[in-house]
Amino acid sequence: MRLTRTLDDQMIALWKQGRGVGGTFNQRGHEAISVGTGAALAPDDVATPLHRDLGCYLIRGMTPRRIVANQLGRAAGVTGGRDANLHGCGDLTLGIVGFISHIPQSVSTALGVAMSFAYRNEPRVAMTYIGDGGTTAGLFHEVLNMAAVHRAPLVVVVENNQYAYSTPLHQQMAGQNIAPRSEALGVPAEVVDGNDVDAVHTAAAAAVERVRSGGGPRLLEARTMRMLGHAIHDGAEYVPSGLLEKWKKRDPVVLYERKLLDEGIVDQAYLDESARRCREITEDAVAFAESSEWPDPAAVEEGVFAP
Amino acid sequence: MKRSPAGTGENFGFSDAPSATATAAGGGSEAVMTYLEAISDALRTEMRRDPDVLVMGEDIAGSFGGAFKVTKGFEEEFGARRVINTPMCEQGFVGAANGMALMGLRPVVEMQFADFISTGFDAIVQYAAPNHYRWGAPVPWVIRAPSDGGIRSGPFHSQNPEAWFVHTPGLKVVAPSTPADAKGLLISAIRDDNPVIYFEAKPLYRSIRGEVPSGEHTTPIGKASIVREGTELTVVTYGSIVHQSLAAADRLAGEVSVEIVDLRTLKPLDTGTVLASVRKTGRAVVVHAANRLAGVGAEIAALLAEEAFEYLDAPVARLGGLDTPVPFSPPLEDAYRPDQAKITEAIRRTARF
Numbered sequence: 001m002r003l004t005r006t007l008d009d010q011m012i013a014l015w016k017q018g019r020g021v022g023g024t025f026n027q028r029g030h031e032a033i034s035v036g037t038g039a040a041l042a043p044d045d046v047a048t049p050l051h052r053d054l055g056c057y058l059i060r061g062m063t064p065r066r067i068v069a070n071q072l073g074r075a076a077g078v079t080g081g082r083d084a085n086l087h088g089c090g091d092l093t094l095g096i097v098g099f100i101s102h103i104p105q106s107v108s109t110a111l112g113v114a115m116s117f118a119y120r121n122e123p124r125v126a127m128t129y130i131g132d133g134g135t136t137a138g139l140f141h142e143v144l145n146m147a148a149v150h151r152a153p154l155v156v157v158v159e160n161n162q163y164a165y166s167t168p169l170h171q172q173m174a175g176q177n178i179a180p181r182s183e184a185l186g187v188p189a190e191v192v193d194g195n196d197v198d199a200v201h202t203a204a205a206a207a208v209e210r211v212r213s214g215g216g217p218r219l220l221e222a223r224t225m226r227m228l229g230h231a232i233h234d235g236a237e238y239v240p241s242g243l244l245e246k247w248k249k250r251d252p253v254v255l256y257e258r259k260l261l262d263e264g265i266v267d268q269a270y271l272d273e274s275a276r277r278c279r280e281i282t283e284d285a286v287a288f289a290e291s292s293e294w295p296d297p298a299a300v301e302e303g304v305f306a307p
Numbered sequence: 308m309k310r311s312p313a314g315t316g317e318n319f320g321f322s323d324a325p326s327a328t329a330t331a332a333g334g335g336s337e338a339v340m341t342y343l344e345a346i347s348d349a350l351r352t353e354m355r356r357d358p359d360v361l362v363m364g365e366d367i368a369g370s371f372g373g374a375f376k377v378t379k380g381f382e383e384e385f386g387a388r389r390v391i392n393t394p395m396c397e398q399g400f401v402g403a404a405n406g407m408a409l410m411g412l413r414p415v416v417e418m419q420f421a422d423f424i425s426t427g428f429d430a431i432v433q434y435a436a437p438n439h440y441r442w443g444a445p446v447p448w449v450i451r452a453p454s455d456g457g458i459r460s461g462p463f464h465s466q467n468p469e470a471w472f473v474h475t476p477g478l479k480v481v482a483p484s485t486p487a488d489a490k491g492l493l494i495s496a497i498r499d500d501n502p503v504i505y506f507e508a509k510p511l512y513r514s515i516r517g518e519v520p521s522g523e524h525t526t527p528i529g530k531a532s533i534v535r536e537g538t539e540l541t542v543v544t545y546g547s548i549v550h551q552s553l554a555a556a557d558r559l560a561g562e563v564s565v566e567i568v569d570l571r572t573l574k575p576l577d578t579g580t581v582l583a584s585v586r587k588t589g590r591a592v593v594v595h596a597a598n599r600l601a602g603v604g605a606e607i608a609a610l611l612a613e614e615a616f617e618y619l620d621a622p623v624a625r626l627g628g629l630d631t632p633v634p635f636s637p638p639l640e641d642a643y644r645p646d647q648a649k650i651t652e653a654i655r656r657t658a659r660f
Contacts, residue, residue: 046321046410079441082442083441088442090441090444092409096410098436098442100433102429102433105430105434107402108402108403108405108406109403111402111403112405112407112409112410116412119388119389119407122652126406139398142396142398142399143402146394189457272581274414303440303479304444304476305439305501307500
């Protein structure tokens with residue numbers, strides 16, 4: 001979580017300094033969800049994380065160097081400069097499927113991944129991610145319906161961060177939660193505090209275990225608050241400041257580090273060292289990316305088709 | 308290959324009245340099949356060969372076997388695991404095919420009608436098509452799209468939407484016109500590591516029969532075929548219109564020597580075969596059933612203007628559907644579609660220019 005936060009802060013700093021390319025998305029508020037769920041998967045499982053799930057990419061082994069190089073459009077980035085920021089950062093050797101901007105597409109792709117596991121009788125699980133906004137699209141409902149019919153080994157993580165770009169939840173749907181909709185479609189669901197990484201991880205691990213043992217799909221709705229704009233360009237002035245103040249007191253990274261201290265699991269020196277190490281990794285990744293080659297324009301037409 | 312008499316009277320594939328049993332010829336190396344039987348034969352051949360091949364779509368399983376019966380008997384042979392009935396949600400099940408294909412399966416998705424493919428559009432053009440370019444992972448599925456009209460089925464069961472997909476980087480698009488190519492292109496499409504949209508012409512399902520090689524017969528993707536040789540004018544076409552064009556050329560025998568190029572693959576386009584033929588004949592008529600405006604024929608005409616201009620003795624003629632929805636009533640649909648008479652007229656006009 002600390003690395004996710006540090007890398008995210010570093011991206012924001014780069015962009016504010018004019019060193020970024022295109023746009024970048026923010027993670028703040030989502031760290032406990034991407035880390036808690038990502039950590040619940042086994043190496044052979046497959047995840048389809050989104051643009052606010054940096055923690056999941058890191059946990060599955062995608063290096064900060066490749067990620068930052070992708071953010072900066074370099075040849076050494078995951079997509080070699082073909083796609084932006086975390087979009088398209090798929091790597092099947094790490095069990096990561098890249099996403100597209102048409103958000104519910106990840107959910108249907110993950111359904112197919114899960115169905116392939118069932119087809120081959122493999123004890124693997126697919127985990128997919130979607131925001132509250134994405135759940136209002138018809139495809140989300142199509143997938144839950146079909147997943148229930150096929151009892152697909154699929155865990156759907158809904159990151160209910162209360163805003164779809166600038167549109168608050170009450171303008172998106174009647175009711176505050178996605179879980180009842182999931183239940184109605186035959187996919188048992190649980191709502192969890194998305195700012196408590198232990199709670200997220202416990203619920204995700206239980207869901208993964210039930211799914212892996214043939215119990216059919218599960219949905220996990222993690223409630224949080226998107227603490228910054230939709231992307232770097234967005235000041236999110238439309239969010240009432242009182243709401244952000246309230247959630248700021250529940251910062252998932254701060255909450256967890258305080259808990260580790262309170263329970264005597266680590267001491268302050270450990271956390272300081274951890275923070276220093278995260279800064280070092282991040283600075284290395286930025287230096288690597290900024291000094292690495294741009295993609296070759298002569299190769300712009302390569303790779304449209306698989307050979 | 309035999310063609311049914313032009314005009315009316317065919318059942319056009321809508322009923323599952325059994326056609327004459329396919330008979331093996333020449334020691335089992337070939338059999339005479341309908342276009343529809345050739346499609347089934349291709350699927351069965353590949354499913355027997357490769358356990359990663361599966362079929363999915365609406366109403367395809369069980370004894371029903373699909374709206375056109377292409378997969379009749381498949382569940383009995385291959386089991387429900389490999390013959391998957393889906394809910395009525397094209398976007399959901401094409402999306403699922405994306406995920407299956409990423410994991411190395413080779414799903415063959417049946418659109419009940421090509422017209423419904425728009426319902427799954429994002430999964431095809433936004434997810435599958437650019438995927439290999441974006442992050443290098445192949446998406447080896449096939450979507451079978453029963454297309455084309457002339458069968459009095461109205462605006463939503465008659466469309467030819469191939470141009471949408473030809474315009475999309477990362478997709479391959481094929482459109483066979485004969486039973487042999489129906490089998491050969493489907494097997495090639497299943498084995499291809501890219502997403503392939505396979506347009507099968509409904510009017511041909513049970514109206515044409517032809518010799519089809521047994522076993523693992525493939526037709527290369529990206530290769531056009533000269534289905535009739537001639538010296539004075541080239542007709543470039545594909546799908547059901549190949550047969551209308553052949554009939555028109557036969558009718559003009561002795562008047563104009565017509566060569567016919569059956570494109571077979573619309574993307575990647577076999578520009579070499581098209582250019583060689585037109586450079587030889589000096590005249591071209593481009594014709595397809597899909598609407599003419601911004602259709603595949605427009606690309607062919609542009610290709611000829613760019614790369615065969617100095618060989619042309621006449622303007623390139625283009626025929627296609629009108630820029631309207633496909634109308635239902637026979638006089639309206641006949642006015643909408645290119646047919647043998649319109650093609651004959653276009654050939655004469657171009658030959659006399």
